Amino acid sequence: MGYDVFISHDSADLSDANTLVSSLEGRGIRCWIDHRDLPLGSNWANEIFKTMTENPELLVVVLISANTLQSKYVEKEIAVADANNVSVIPVRLKDIKLMGALATHLSNKTWINAFEVGIDTVVEKISVEVNKRKTPASNLKPSPKPKSTSTPLTMKERFVDNGDQTITDTSTRLVWTKDANLAYPKDWQQALDYVASMNKGTVGNFGYTDWRLPTIQELYSLCRTDESTADLYALLKSYTGGYCNDKNVNVASLLTKAGFTNVQSDFYRSSTSYASNTSFAWIVFMDAGYVSAYDLSFYNYVWPVRSGH
Secondary structure (H helix, E strand, O other): OOEEEEOOOOOHHHHHHHHHHHHOOOOOOOOOOOOHHHHOOHHHHHHHHHHHHOOOOOEEEEEEEEOOOHHHHHHHHHHHHHOOOOOEEEEOOOOOOHHHHHHHHOOOOOOOEEEHHOOHHHHHHHHHHHHOOOOOOOHHOOOOOOOOOOOOOOOHHHEEEOOOOEEEOOOOOOEOOOOOOOOOOEOHHHHHHHHHHHHHHOOOOOOOOOOEEEOOOHHHHOOOOOOOOHHHHHHHHOOOOOOOOOOOOOHHHHHOOOEEOOOOOEEEEEEEEEOOOOEEEEEEOOOOEEEEEEOOOOOOEOOEEEOOO
């Protein structure tokens, strides 16, 4: 299900959040709210990221009260929205002054003071903004696919099993661990520590001592399952963000068929930090192939790589 509005709120303000959701959905506006739309037993951070990145016209509405000032969850939701260029509208339930990280994230946003104008006006303003952002499907034009400069390799030709629990991508000459889930999910520092342990030999390293986390370009290249060698080399030199592949395919499934094991349809972290927010780093979602930035403290999968020779 697609969403138009993401409701970010502290649990103490649930009544106000539910009232807003009910009024917006009465106008046909699809809302995401955690207590209803967060799947039971799911990873909160992953679900927040997916919701914000898989709904291109999404609007994040943040309910501001004294409770919000103490909420780390609201703070992280706003940070994810900012990192992924998702529009945010703060709605002040009470006349309070923002402090700390919330002031940093929200000081340049256009506010709605619910305590002055009332819920009906808040709903009207949000509705107008949502309708502005909706683009008729008939006006959408597909992006042109880059022209290949040579014939792409088949998946079996491109990825060669070295027989030592590593696989070489012959298009980029990068050597990846065959098992794409050796380390299990880790935060940024834990991921760096794990690779360092591989190189020290305290965990399995398959006879090599030059493992590292991949750059975002290197991780991104795994998603490009139909590119020529020349195109991939060009790709590794630059990165603009967005979806890795333009087909409705599961990247993890394709890489598994190519010979890798335990490839997760989930987030994998790169070594590339996010310039606009040093508490974030670039990641790749190995399902739809989405590339974006993510909080360093969140747990993501780790896929060690080494440069081929």
